[in-house]
Amino acid sequence: MRALLLAAGIGSRLRPLTDTMPKCLVRVHDKPLLDYWLGLVFEGGIERVLLNTHWLAEQVRQHVANSPWRSRIDLVHEDELLGTGGTVLANRDWFQNEAFLVAHADNLTDFDVPGLIAAHNRRPKGHVMTMLGFQTDDPSSCGILELNAQNTVVAFHEKVKKPPGNLANGAVYIFEPDVMVDIAGVGRAFVDLSTEIIPNYIGRILCVETNGYHRDIGNLESLRRAHSEFKQKPHQERVVAGLS
Incomplete structure (x- = not known):
């Protein structure tokens, strides 16, 4: 399976850090966020990764050129941002008409990549999408999900003031x-x-909830919390609810 890691965001809420550094290279425990993602997906069985670039793209290109994964990474530049779906569409041939993973690479996470793929492969009939879910401590800032007994998404509440729960779309x-x-x-x-x-696709999306760490580090307070909360281990066990 191939994966698109969306990494072109400007990161305006992380200024002044992102005045001189692309958001995907912001560091947590002195390690760029992008490196957490590359290790996670490649060690999890993803064959090849596509990164889109925009803001301070040359820094991303240089970083990838020095990555141990560089031979398995492709870069595509967007002079104007295309949106998450627009980037998928612009690179449709790259996905080779097969199932593919898409992730917002501005989250810090340790979810179980093989577990998510396995869940998708045994998804209920008629479902064409699998979504990672997580329990958020700030539900009004997230897309909140409602599930049925089969973990199918039956309702989606995008950044509303009083959402019905804490299970969020992990992007x-x-x-x-x-x-x-x-x-x-x-x-x-x-x-x-x-x-x-x-x-x-409401009614045709399988949700898999992670028991691991998952946080959007889109602002300085979230980044501070990630530094204090996230404890990476050399061979950290990654667990997905119901798949352990």
Whole structure:
């Protein structure tokens, strides 16, 4: 399976750090966020990764050139940001008409990559998407999910003031190629997955909740909390609920 790591964001809420550093290279415990992701997905069985770049792209290119994973990483530059779905669509040939993983690489996480893939492979009939879920301590800032007894997403509440619960969209997905048709159907280059595509699949999305660490480090307070909370181990056990 191939994976798109969305890494082109400007990171305006992390200024002044991101005035001179791309968001994906912000450090937690003196390790760039992107390196956590590359280790996680490649060690988890992903064959090849695509990174999109935009802000301070040359720093990302140089970092990838020095990565031990460099031979398995492709880069694509966006002069203008295409949105999460737009990036998927612009690179549709790269996915080779097979199921693929998409992740917002501005989260710090240790979810079970093989477990998520296994869950997708045994997803209920008619489901074309698997989504990572996590318990958030700030539900009003997230997309909150409602599930049925089969862990199918039956409702999605995107950043509302009083959402019905704490189970949030972890912004990690496995898509079947069918989803590409829906993205193309929007009819323009800029497409947002969370608002324009994912709601179309309510009732056909499997949610897999991680028991591991998962935090959006999109602002300075979240980054501070990640430094104090995240305890990486050399061979850290990664557990996905119901898949251990």
